[in-house]
Amino acid sequence: MASPSQLNNNHDHNHNHDHSDQDVQPQQKAQPQSMQEQIQQKHKEIDNIIKSNQVVLFMKGTPAQPRCGFSYYAVQILEFYQVQNYHSVDVLPDDLMRQEIKIYSNWSTFPQLYVKQELLGGTENIMKMHKDGRLKELFNTI
Secondary structure, eight states: OHHHHHHHHHHTTOOOOOOOOOGGGGGOOOOOOOHHHHHHHHHHHHHHHHOOSSEEHHHHHHOSBSSHHHHHHHHHHHTTTTSSSSSEEEEESHHHHHHHHHHHHHHHOOEEEEEEEEESHHHHHHHHHHHHTTTHHHHTTO
């Protein structure tokens, strides 16, 4: 009878011991976007929203359910001037949107009202423009 050492000597070591199926091999996953790529994508999204709509309101909440008094006031102003086809963006559920619109606009508070791609500002600016008639003139041009 052959000893264990003799059996090992008779073993052919030139063949491949990997009997795994190629289809079962782990697949390389797509790499998540870097933070810089996410920021660039968010800036493009913001830019597209502003350029694609005559009136855009970045706000806390929705027009039907504003989540702060300032956003509520902005919605009331738009309703007062019967601005119907405005685009609203709720910044609360999207942290990156909330941060990047502040950088994009160089304006740190909400709401932010854009008309014809121009930032009018927040509630205080909207109030001033409403009182001095500039808001009425502006909305008459759209």
